[in-house]
Amino acid sequence: xxxxxxxxxxxxxxxxxxxxxxxxxxxxxxxxxxxxxxxxxxxxxxxxxxxxxxxxxxxxxxxxxxxxxxxxxxxxxxxxxxxxxxxxxxxxxxxxxxxxxxxxxxxxxxxxxxxxxxxxxxxxxxxxxxxxxxxxxxxxxxxxxxxxxxxxxxxxxxxxxxxxxxxxxxxxxxxxxxxxxxxxxxxxxxxxxxxxxxxxxxxxxxxxxxxxxxxxxxxxxxxxxxxxxxxxxxxxxxxxxxxxxxxxxxxxxxxxxxxxxxxxxxxxxxxxxxxxxxxxxxxxxxxxxxxxxxxxxxxxxxxxxxxxxxxxxxxxxxxxxxxxxxxxxxxxxxxxxxxxxxxxxxxxxxxxxxxxxxxxxxxxxxxxxxxxxxxxxxxxxxxxxxxxxxxxxxxxxxxxxxxxxxxxxxxxxxxxxxxxxxxxxxxxxxxxxxxxxxxxxxxxxxxxxxxxxxxxxxxxxxxxxxxxxxxxxxxxxxxxxxxxxxxxxxx
Amino acid sequence: xxxxxxxxxxxxxxxxxxxxxxxxxxxxxxxxxxxxxxxxxxxxxxxxxxxxxxxxxxxxxxxxxxxxxxxxxxxxxxxxxxxxxxxxxxxxxxx
Numbered sequence: 001x002x003x004x005x006x007x008x009x010x011x012x013x014x015x016x017x018x019x020x021x022x023x024x025x026x027x028x029x030x031x032x033x034x035x036x037x038x039x040x041x042x043x044x045x046x047x048x049x050x051x052x053x054x055x056x057x058x059x060x061x062x063x064x065x066x067x068x069x070x071x072x073x074x075x076x077x078x079x080x081x082x083x084x085x086x087x088x089x090x091x092x093x094x095x096x097x098x099x100x101x102x103x104x105x106x107x108x109x110x111x112x113x114x115x116x117x118x119x120x121x122x123x124x125x126x127x128x129x130x131x132x133x134x135x136x137x138x139x140x141x142x143x144x145x146x147x148x149x150x151x152x153x154x155x156x157x158x159x160x161x162x163x164x165x166x167x168x169x170x171x172x173x174x175x176x177x178x179x180x181x182x183x184x185x186x187x188x189x190x191x192x193x194x195x196x197x198x199x200x201x202x203x204x205x206x207x208x209x210x211x212x213x214x215x216x217x218x219x220x221x222x223x224x225x226x227x228x229x230x231x232x233x234x235x236x237x238x239x240x241x242x243x244x245x246x247x248x249x250x251x252x253x254x255x256x257x258x259x260x261x262x263x264x265x266x267x268x269x270x271x272x273x274x275x276x277x278x279x280x281x282x283x284x285x286x287x288x289x290x291x292x293x294x295x296x297x298x299x300x301x302x303x304x305x306x307x308x309x310x311x312x313x314x315x316x317x318x319x320x321x322x323x324x325x326x327x328x329x330x331x332x333x334x335x336x337x338x339x340x341x342x343x344x345x346x347x348x349x350x351x352x353x354x355x356x357x358x359x360x361x362x363x364x365x366x367x368x369x370x371x372x373x374x375x376x377x378x379x380x381x382x383x384x385x386x387x388x389x390x391x392x393x394x395x396x397x398x399x400x401x402x403x404x405x406x407x408x409x410x411x412x413x414x415x416x417x418x419x420x421x422x423x424x425x426x427x428x429x430x431x432x433x434x435x436x437x438x439x440x441x442x443x444x445x446x447x448x449x450x451x452x453x454x455x456x457x458x459x460x461x462x463x464x465x466x467x468x469x470x471x472x473x474x475x476x477x478x479x480x481x482x483x484x485x486x487x488x489x490x491x
Numbered sequence: 492x493x494x495x496x497x498x499x500x501x502x503x504x505x506x507x508x509x510x511x512x513x514x515x516x517x518x519x520x521x522x523x524x525x526x527x528x529x530x531x532x533x534x535x536x537x538x539x540x541x542x543x544x545x546x547x548x549x550x551x552x553x554x555x556x557x558x559x560x561x562x563x564x565x566x567x568x569x570x571x572x573x574x575x576x577x578x579x580x581x582x583x584x585x586x
Contacts, residue, residue, distance in 0.1 A: 333571055
């Protein structure tokens with residue numbers, strides 16, 4: 001049964017349905033794979049083997065009673081940003097070490113409702129602030145991929161680095177992730193996996209530790225387009241506990257995979273062709289265009305003129321919202337407390353010790369841009385630019401049905417490479433952050449390898465609530481790309 | 492606009508984050524670099540553009556003002572750094 005972990009989610013569900021193996025056998029295979037790999041990859045910050053076996057047994061019992069749900073018996077990894085009842089949830093931060101929420105996030109509750117099994121909690125950048133998983137209080141995740149002929153440790157991307165690495169290294173069938181500026185799609189691109197950030201409001205934010213509430217959105221990372229669709233169908237849905245949750249039907253997204261895309265109009269935005277973009281990424285993008293043309297799509301050049309202003313606007317809006325959201329970590333009701341001489345001193349010492357350097361940097365920027373005298377010049381300005389960016393998409397979507405872009409401006413880079421230059425690190429999200437600002441769905445799929453043998457991703461961007469079209473397009477591209485490469489096992 | 496050590500001290504105070512004196516100047520330089528990069532936003536003409544606070548165009552939903560949860564004192568206190576007889580214990584607030 002050693003190869004159970006190499007199955008896709010879809011194949012595992014088929015195997016469970018046909019009783020080729022049990023949920024318990026599947027979970028045990030993953031528990032043992034994680035035990036071997038995790039000391040090397042650091043993808044899981046908490047392994048929950050006993051819980052996994054207990055949930056798997058309960059799943060087998062439900063199946064025996066004829067009560068199998070859509071994800072019955074599927075072994076999943078959960079990003080540590082999602083609160084899980086009675087199981088440590090830290091958002092990768094020292095300030096929440098030991099925190100065991102007395103409630104369950106809606107997204108994970110939906111997965112358990114549908115029969116899934118939890119293997120453990122996945123590493124991430126602290127409070128999801130980062131693009132390389134290096135801001136985690138638990139240390140960075142190593143990308144299962146290495147450049148050919150090199151032994152250098154690479155980043156899996158971030159902030160959902162643990163989720164992406166665990167899926168790529170077969171340490172779970174699929175994983176939950178979250179995306180505030182690209183945190184699902186960039187790690188998916190860096191690890192040869194599929195990730196989708198759905199429309200803002202598709203997935204409930206209840207029980208997801210908040211970073212920037214107007215941008216945060218949960219989504220899955222999976223091995224295939226179909227796996228991502230199966231996960232999203234389960235994770236999404238209206239939730240009265242999140243006032244920005246959309247009261248709309250959740251379609252069966254997997255039904256869109258395999259549909260014809262003939263006649264769809266695909267936009268290729270001029271502004272995403274950056275100066276200095278690696279030739280391999282530009283070539284892969286052109287290749288993606290050819291695949292869609294061959295499938296009967298009509299390709300159009302479009303313009304999104306405010307693209308270059310998306311990241312600077314994001315680095316006002318996200319820190320501003322973060323400085324407000326993170327004010328709750330005061331050392332009084334939960335989390336770390338460092339006693340000081342006075343109440344004020346206790347707050348300041350608690351937060352100085354509990355937060356890492358990048359989180360402090362962003363909270364300080366947030367407090368600065370929201371402070372008296374600067375609010376109009378920075379915060380309101382950024383919100384006005386945000387509307388310009390959203391309007392760019394409205395204009396483009398009057399002419400096309402979806403957009404095709406690269407996911408990230410490079411392949412995975414070495415751990416330690418960019419930590420000293422915040423702005424260089426922020427530029428990782430240059431192609432992904434625009435959809436967070438506009439609330440639109442974006443999907444990244446692996447499209448090829450670069451000359452060093454590292455995966456590269458392409459991104460599809462859709463209209464609000466039109467994830468279905470993205471899954472159809474991604475299905476076609478997945479077929480054409482025939483991406484079968486797996487990282488060489490070194491762990 | 493360049494951020495100086497005093498501005499960082501003020502932002503740190505607002506953020507309730509202790510920053511050692513020696514760390515103020517390097518932090519000011521770092522944040523100035525980020526703010527300088529952000530200031531390219533001034534190139535965008537935003538006259539008459541409404542600030543966008545949310546990408547959800549729906550009205551916030553209302554609900555009945557009734558208790559939907561409760562009676563879980565111990566669960567709420569379970570993660571507290573210090574408790575005593577069913578209360579949070581916090582530093583003295585009023586002298």
